Amino acid sequence: MKNLFQFLGFCFLSLFMANCSFSNINNKIKEKEKPVVISNKSLEYEIIIIDIGFTLYLNSIAKPKNYYSLKFLENKNTIYVANWNMRASNPSRFDPSIYENVIEYNPQVEYGLEVNYKLFNYFQFAEQKYNIRLDQGSRRK
Numbered sequence: 001m002k003n004l005f006q007f008l009g010f011c012f013l014s015l016f017m018a019n020c021s022f023s024n025i026n027n028k029i030k031e032k033e034k035p036v037v038i039s040n041k042s043l044e045y046e047i048i049i050i051d052i053g054f055t056l057y058l059n060s061i062a063k064p065k066n067y068y069s070l071k072f073l074e075n076k077n078t079i080y081v082a083n084w085n086m087r088a089s090n091p092s093r094f095d096p097s098i099y100e101n102v103i104e105y106n107p108q109v110e111y112g113l114e115v116n117y118k119l120f121n122y123f124q125f126a127e128q129k130y131n132i133r134l135d136q137g138s139r140r141k
Helices: 001-034 052-062 072-087 113-131
Strands: 036-040 045-049
Touching: 036 052, 052 113, 072 113
Parallel strands: none
Antiparallel strands: 036 045
């Protein structure tokens, strides 16, 4: 019986230490993951993306900023935003933990390359991370 208690105590201690280690690793990852801010100060427009992994995606996987034309990014974002907002407005049909907020994006406003680039790449990231399609089945880039 004494051996059983020692064994259970050892198991509990091991699990506790492992949990603390994983917790420390997760905290270090979260500390390195800074939110991505999409903004255009002159338009008083700002989006803050805190989705874990997006900073890494933007810095290592996304194509360079000038890879796509501004017109291409604007056209894609118009489609992506419309589909995102439709899903955000239907939480009973679509996962509200993914589509938390409606995005106010007006295709008539010139947000500039920086805003359109980061917004487009967030949609690309979200499609991969959550295994979703936001482009109404149109061909991939």
